[in-house]
Amino acid sequence: MRIRSTAKGDGRLDYNAISQLEHLRIENTVKANRKMLEELFEDSSDIVIREFQIEHGPKALMFFVDGMVTSSMVDEAMQALMVFEGGAFTIDAICEQTLPVGQTLQVQFYSELLVNVLSGDCGLFVEGGKTAVCLGLRGGERRSITEPETETVVRGPREGFNERLRTNTALVRSRIKSPRLKMKPFVIGTETNTNVVVTYMAGIANRKLVEEVERRLNAIDIDGILESGYIEELIQDQVMSPFPQIQNTERPDTVAAAVLEGRVAILVDGTPFALIAPFGFWQWLHASEDYYERFIVATLTRMLRMVCLFIALMAPAIYIAVSTFHPEMIPTNLLLSIAASREAIPFPAVVEALIMELSFEALREAGVRLPKTVGQAVSILGALVVGQAAVQAGIVSAAMVIVVSMTGIASFTLPRYNAAIAIRLLRFPLMLLASIFGLLGIILGVVAIVSHLSKITSFGVPYVAPASPISASDWKDVIFRAPWSKMKRRPAYLYPQDRTRQK
Known part of the structure; x- marks a missing residue:
């Protein structure tokens, strides 16, 4: 969306969503940036704006959301800046030589800055600089990794997703240690600006499927995404059908198994439930434990x-x-x-x-x-x-x-x-x-x-593939589960780029 009016009659900024600030550049003075932030976050007690002096250098300003950053790391970053020496006070020099922070991102526009800071980063302005730096200092109190309550197993991993997106992506990445595992970021919701990640295996997932998922996510225009259920309903094929067309799961191993088959998973910040597409009728009968037990037990359980x-x-x-x-x-x-x-x-x-x-x-x-x-x-x-x-x-x-x-x-x-x-x-x-x-x-x-x-x-x-249209080669993992030695190819009805699972 384009910004409709940059200022009200009293000189104050007029906007309805962060996306309207996409062309509003960072000011080159700390005073102007501080005024802008105070105006944007008026009556917001959780926003911390801290102005300080770099030793033997220019003024600087940090701002972050209290409770969403790691306080000790903020203190270390400020300490490194306040004892800065050497005389090089540019943004590039500060990022490369001074800040003890693993992740930094330079941004030129307020929309990028606000999305990152409101997601848990710390923003840094330096006098005379036309860019701001987002410091990766995300922290705060979050629920620890626990066993999923909706998908308990007798045999299998006990780790489940929590409400933190980066924890969830790490749980998936720890199971698939391959550079072919892609995690493409999206921001959805004009007010909530919810971080969403689409994950899939490059070279395995059908490219048209990945593009269709991305197209449907980009088409979402809503004020807020508070749970993955919002996205599920907005991107499914038939809204009026009583049958679920997208799988939801709390289990990282289920997501890992799905993307290795050629499916696409969607992880949403703020919820422990990931989405997996496509999803069909026969997946109703499948549990992650089916693949950890012997095939005879899994087959009898599915028949039950x-x-x-x-x-x-x-x-x-x-x-x-x-x-x-x-x-x-x-x-x-x-x-x-x-x-x-x-x-x-x-x-x-x-x-x-x-x-x-x-x-x-x-x-x-x-x-x-x-x-x-x-x-x-x-x-x-x-x-x-x-x-x-x-x-x-x-x-x-x-x-x-x-x-x-x-x-x-x-x-x-x-x-x-x-x-x-x-x-x-x-x-x-x-x-x-x-x-x-x-x-x-x-x-x-x-x-x-x-x-x-x-x-x-x-x-x-x-929805009922591989029963209709029939695909005999895929019936090894429908009602019956064949031994792993016999399941050498990925499901044909997903049209994966690489069908070979094992040689």
């Missing part, structure tokens, strides 16, 4: 997840359809047991199911929102007490409680939380279709879901 996916989506709907329209499909003894349990129930099966499903979802949401010390206890006790009380009161049958409980347990087996949410949402329309049309309604619902899955894409990659 597939069965649980079927149960989580259709178990209540099948119970409603069979008990209401097709009782002849139920064994006689079981049918008599179900009929006896439903004898005093005043509601049809669909109302029973809706009551129990909504209660279960409410308890699950309450367990997430409550403090951890009481959340699990409330969820478990609530489910037991409410279920037992509902059965004794004759509101729902014992069979329905069992079906809903099995459905809830099955939904927890999916490794991808956002995929499990989609299944939970689709369960309700299937139940309504089953209550109206019976098994025919379930078939119609499943056909509609499969049809929708076959139409959507993730960054141009078919």
